[in-house]
Amino acid sequence: MVPNLEEPKPALPRTAIDLGDGYALLRKRDPYDVRPEGGAARVIQEYLGVDVKIRCWARLCLPNGQTARTAWRETEKPAAKVRVSRNVKFLLDGEIRLGEVLYFTCLAVEDGYDEDGAQAFRWQAVALVSLYSYPDHDLLELSFHAVSSCKHVQGDIRVIDVKSITNVIGMVPHRPTLPSGVTEDRYFLVEKPGLDIATFGVAYEGPGADDEDADDEAEDNED
Numbered sequence: 001m002v003p004n005l006e007e008p009k010p011a012l013p014r015t016a017i018d019l020g021d022g023y024a025l026l027r028k029r030d031p032y033d034v035r036p037e038g039g040a041a042r043v044i045q046e047y048l049g050v051d052v053k054i055r056c057w058a059r060l061c062l063p064n065g066q067t068a069r070t071a072w073r074e075t076e077k078p079a080a081k082v083r084v085s086r087n088v089k090f091l092l093d094g095e096i097r098l099g100e101v102l103y104f105t106c107l108a109v110e111d112g113y114d115e116d117g118a119q120a121f122r123w124q125a126v127a128l129v130s131l132y133s134y135p136d137h138d139l140l141e142l143s144f145h146a147v148s149s150c151k152h153v154q155g156d157i158r159v160i161d162v163k164s165i166t167n168v169i170g171m172v173p174h175r176p177t178l179p180s181g182v183t184e185d186r187y188f189l190v191e192k193p194g195l196d197i198a199t200f201g202v203a204y205e206g207p208g209a210d211d212e213d214a215d216d217e218a219e220d221n222e223d
Contacts, residue, residue, distance in 0.1 A: 102157065127161075
């Protein structure tokens with residue numbers, strides 16, 4: 001008899017939503033339905049064809065064990081408590097793209113018709129992401145594909161299926177002089193497969209490390 005060498009996966013928190021295939025939405029979550037604002041409101045309306053209220057979710061557990069976070073929550077925290085793991089790699093229209101997650105939510109999308117011929121719906125977990133540009137081609141070639149330098153495209157927000165997200169990445173600010181001679185503010189990709197790049201595999205144990213667990217417990221008591 002061969003022993004099982006794989007450690008059992010930790011159970012999800014009671015407040016999480018298991019989406020299957022290793023994905024799960026994790027709190028914190030909006031306690032009430034709210035109307036999306038700004039560019040996110042426009043793209044959600046275009047995606048659904050109607051104006052809706054939503055509830056934002058703060059975190060997404062990925063199949064590789066990483067946790068993707070959101071600008072919705074991270075921008076509210078002091079700099080010392082920010083983990084900066086809200087940048088992700090994902091598939092969009094068959095291409096690999098990079099983006100900053102604004103927030104996660106669930107939308108009611110059309111799903112055919114029921115037995116009575118009425119429109120049926122299902123819940124779809126999505127992420128609102130603000131895109132980065134494609135990497136500068138010349139710099140990518142000159143660096144033998146070692147430096148993927150992108151611009152943050154303000155206002156280019158997309159609705160994506162959370163299951164199109166493959167991993168958490170780091171986007172580090174830099175100001176290069178490109179082969180074209182232009183010097184500008186950009187971000188370069190840092191990737192550490194299998195590890196949370198925000199800590200490079202070292203668990204954060206400083207101030208606020210238990211805040212999210214405390215949030216979950218507080219919301220459990222409110223449910």
